Amino acid sequence: xxxxxxxxxxxxxxxxxxxxxxxxxxxxxxxxxxxxxxxxxxxxxxxxxxxxxxxxxxxxxxxxxxxxxxxxxxxxxxxxxxxxxxxxxxxxxxxxxxxxxxxxxxxxxxxxxxxxxxxxxxxxxxxxxxxxxxxxxxxxxxxxxxxxxxxxxxxxxxxxxxxxxxxxxxxxxxxxxxxxxxxxxxxxxxxxxxxxxxxxxxxxxxxxxxxxxxxxxxxxxxxxxxxxxxxxxxxxxxxxxxxxxxxxxxxxxxxxxxxxxxxxxxxxxxxxxxxxxxxxxxxxxxxxxxxxxxxxxxxxxxxxxxxxxx
Amino acid sequence: xxxxxxxxxxxxxxxxxxxxxxxxxxxxxxxxxxxxxxxxxxxxxxxxxxxxxxxxxxxxxxxxxxxxxxxxxxxxxxxxxxxxxxxxxxxxxxxxxxxxxxxxxxxxxxxxxxxxxxxxxxxxxxxxxxxxxxxxxxxxxxxxxxxxxxxxxxxxxxxxxxxxxxxxxxxxxxxxxxxxxxxxxxxxxxxxxxxxxxxxxxxxxxxxxxxxxxxxxxxxxxxxxxxxxxxxxxxxxxxxxxxxxxxxxxxxxxxxxxxx
Amino acid sequence: xxxxxxxxxxxxxxxxxxxxxxxxxxxxxxxxxxxxxxxxxxxxxxxxxxxxxxxxxxxxxxxxxxxxxxxxxxxxxxxxxxxxxxxxxxxxxxxxxxxxxxxxxxxxxxxxxxxxxxxxxxxxxxxxxxxxxxxxxxxxxxxxxxxxxxxxxxxxxxxxxxxxxxxxxxxxxxxxxxxxxxxxxxxxxxxxxxxxxxxxxxxxxxxxxxxxxxxxxxxxxxxxxxxxxxxxxxxxxxxxxxxxxxxxxxxxxxxxxxxxxxxxxxxxxxxxxxxxxxxxxxxxxxxxxxxxxxxxxxxxxxxxxx
Numbered sequence: 001x002x003x004x005x006x007x008x009x010x011x012x013x014x015x016x017x018x019x020x021x022x023x024x025x026x027x028x029x030x031x032x033x034x035x036x037x038x039x040x041x042x043x044x045x046x047x048x049x050x051x052x053x054x055x056x057x058x059x060x061x062x063x064x065x066x067x068x069x070x071x072x073x074x075x076x077x078x079x080x081x082x083x084x085x086x087x088x089x090x091x092x093x094x095x096x097x098x099x100x101x102x103x104x105x106x107x108x109x110x111x112x113x114x115x116x117x118x119x120x121x122x123x124x125x126x127x128x129x130x131x132x133x134x135x136x137x138x139x140x141x142x143x144x145x146x147x148x149x150x151x152x153x154x155x156x157x158x159x160x161x162x163x164x165x166x167x168x169x170x171x172x173x174x175x176x177x178x179x180x181x182x183x184x185x186x187x188x189x190x191x192x193x194x195x196x197x198x199x200x201x202x203x204x205x206x207x208x209x210x211x212x213x214x215x216x217x218x219x220x221x222x223x224x225x226x227x228x229x230x231x232x233x234x235x236x237x238x239x240x241x242x243x244x245x246x247x248x249x250x251x252x253x254x255x256x257x258x259x260x261x262x263x264x265x266x267x268x269x270x271x272x273x274x275x276x277x278x279x280x281x282x283x284x285x286x287x288x289x290x291x292x293x294x295x296x297x298x299x300x301x302x303x304x305x306x307x308x309x310x
Numbered sequence: 311x312x313x314x315x316x317x318x319x320x321x322x323x324x325x326x327x328x329x330x331x332x333x334x335x336x337x338x339x340x341x342x343x344x345x346x347x348x349x350x351x352x353x354x355x356x357x358x359x360x361x362x363x364x365x366x367x368x369x370x371x372x373x374x375x376x377x378x379x380x381x382x383x384x385x386x387x388x389x390x391x392x393x394x395x396x397x398x399x400x401x402x403x404x405x406x407x408x409x410x411x412x413x414x415x416x417x418x419x420x421x422x423x424x425x426x427x428x429x430x431x432x433x434x435x436x437x438x439x440x441x442x443x444x445x446x447x448x449x450x451x452x453x454x455x456x457x458x459x460x461x462x463x464x465x466x467x468x469x470x471x472x473x474x475x476x477x478x479x480x481x482x483x484x485x486x487x488x489x490x491x492x493x494x495x496x497x498x499x500x501x502x503x504x505x506x507x508x509x510x511x512x513x514x515x516x517x518x519x520x521x522x523x524x525x526x527x528x529x530x531x532x533x534x535x536x537x538x539x540x541x542x543x544x545x546x547x548x549x550x551x552x553x554x555x556x557x558x559x560x561x562x563x564x565x566x567x568x569x570x
Numbered sequence: 571x572x573x574x575x576x577x578x579x580x581x582x583x584x585x586x587x588x589x590x591x592x593x594x595x596x597x598x599x600x601x602x603x604x605x606x607x608x609x610x611x612x613x614x615x616x617x618x619x620x621x622x623x624x625x626x627x628x629x630x631x632x633x634x635x636x637x638x639x640x641x642x643x644x645x646x647x648x649x650x651x652x653x654x655x656x657x658x659x660x661x662x663x664x665x666x667x668x669x670x671x672x673x674x675x676x677x678x679x680x681x682x683x684x685x686x687x688x689x690x691x692x693x694x695x696x697x698x699x700x701x702x703x704x705x706x707x708x709x710x711x712x713x714x715x716x717x718x719x720x721x722x723x724x725x726x727x728x729x730x731x732x733x734x735x736x737x738x739x740x741x742x743x744x745x746x747x748x749x750x751x752x753x754x755x756x757x758x759x760x761x762x763x764x765x766x767x768x769x770x771x772x773x774x775x776x777x778x779x780x781x782x783x784x785x786x787x788x789x790x791x792x793x794x795x796x797x798x799x800x801x802x803x804x805x806x807x808x809x810x811x812x813x814x815x816x817x818x819x820x821x822x823x824x825x826x827x828x829x830x831x832x833x834x835x836x837x838x839x840x841x842x843x844x845x846x847x848x849x850x851x852x853x854x855x856x857x858x859x860x861x862x863x864x865x866x867x868x869x870x871x872x873x874x875x876x
Binding site: 041042100103104107108109110111112113114115117118119120121122124125126128129240243244247278280281283284286287288290291294295298 | 596600602604648653655656657659660661663664665667668671672674675788791794798832834835837838840841842843844845847848849852
């Protein structure tokens, strides 16, 4: 098969790149979608929660990083850094919900969104103040020399991103579909007052949702950091893109977020190679996709069109 | 010819059929009741007719024109007004303003306002004439419903029964030929319901055709010329109150199947 | 020092015009827009290009800038037909980013990241103003602020304002009252964009240069903060908001302590304003003014004829 006169090995290469990018978007998009599912609002600070977690992981890893202690040690502290990033993001996510969003649950819809925008600005600038605006290199925990397959190359980091992404998403899907807490989450997103009447601790479920979403974002944050370094605004664009992915898939829908992420990743990668969109305008692709999808199918690919109840 | 009629009107939500190929006919100067158990598709039928929802298939004709695809505001401008099951007043606006909004698009009745944006900025004389017309007409409707003393109250501060009346006043201010009332007596006490019955008759006497969804059987049986019964989205009966009261399918729909 | 205070009030005026426009969209109509900086950028760049490349005069450039910005207002207003709340906000944010990206990359017209320099000053009464003529600029800009205030007051006190209020209260009910909600929403967007375009044009002419990085998301947020802080749906409060926000962000420089205050503190302040205002005083410092339209009609129109 030869689409658009691109050699097949290049096609595979772009496919790999697109899927890796997409897996990252998917991981972040899950947080937006889960929160939207339950609170019906966009957690605008999600990207900054990711950034703070990534910094936590980075500093842990940076202080213990010592190549002389061998590969097993490096991998070990990397995994620990990943866990620390997840915990830091989860705690921050829960705290932000309690401080900045919870008092606004009954307020008009603009209020929590504006509050979230405020939180995101505060976090990004605090990070710039305390961690500096210079980006910091997150050393690969392994040799990242790329491997050849069928004429294209894939880096171990890309393999890790795909694998970790897949595991996390499968794990989340199992959790939400199969466990009691997952069932409580679904019930809460369907109908909060009724879920509360059924004895579900809605506040706990909301906190849990923020914790899980934030932790997944932290994983994505560390994975991005390996490739693109750590810096205070790293979460902003990634967060926006992931939000777009969530909208593409159908916000509030977990499978939709995964699918939307992959679609957006592929569109961005192939938009540059096939349509010849200049690299500088790459971000424009995502925003154009967003505006198009909002116009054509505002409820996303996987959601039924729902009209406001009259 | 009926003033308004539907042809095979159907609305599906996913797999659920809310309105199943319903034909209804509304004749001028009549009061038609639309009844049926909860979830029978009555409000959905109203929504598809008034443009707040679009049918999956089928057509709505008003004064001979196909209005199926028209947006809500155009339907209202063509002469169809409605109220809502869960009162949708402009809560933070005054009683007077609510009625003024009802008259928004009619400047010098019955013409539809053609004022351009700049005219509003410049405060041209025809804008003023229209505002005067809106003002005076709103007073007329406030008097009709005895709401004139409450004119500067916020809508949200009115007692429930008054809110329902204000919603009808607002709808009438659009000068409709046909008025759809979605459960106008819901939440009213018996005295208020009696007054409402009287009001609906007065509205009909003004030359406005009325269609209403109602669960209060006393009201429906007393004032309706014709009753249409829906169940599971289908029309199962129609006729005069006494015909419908004795219809076997209707009794079954309301009371369940009885062993004979 | 005096010069610096004049400078601050010039910026307050420019931002106030944009914020008044935004208040029409967010405060009166209830649509959250996050791309006011995008419209400013369009206005500023249109003026810059017209005045440098096309050698047009300032006043005609400014009017064209306003209209071009409002044209884009229509473009972004169209999605408002279907979107509400959060979705609309994100779509406008996306639009703002697209504008910035295009400006950054469209080198042949916008000179890319370098921006456009050497924009001539406007000529008025036979003299050409430069950035140095601050007293003259203050007068010009605050005349525009006053005109904008009056313009919005006229809209709000008319039947159009009443319809916007109804749309903000309950869009579905408004549409079933025969109000063409789409037309009004696009109208609000377009007018808000027009005013931002004018503000952008003044910005470009005053600074005699434009650079793409000026018009970022933070500028949209800053303008939004002005409207929120003063009180949404209140034009006077919006101007007060603009005064407070610009003063607060220039305070360190005004007090001569800018070297010890980290630059991020400013933006943290905007963030805090948004969060704290939403939690403790969502109506803003001054709050919304509820007009009584029946009274307005009675006083301004009925009595007039007697």
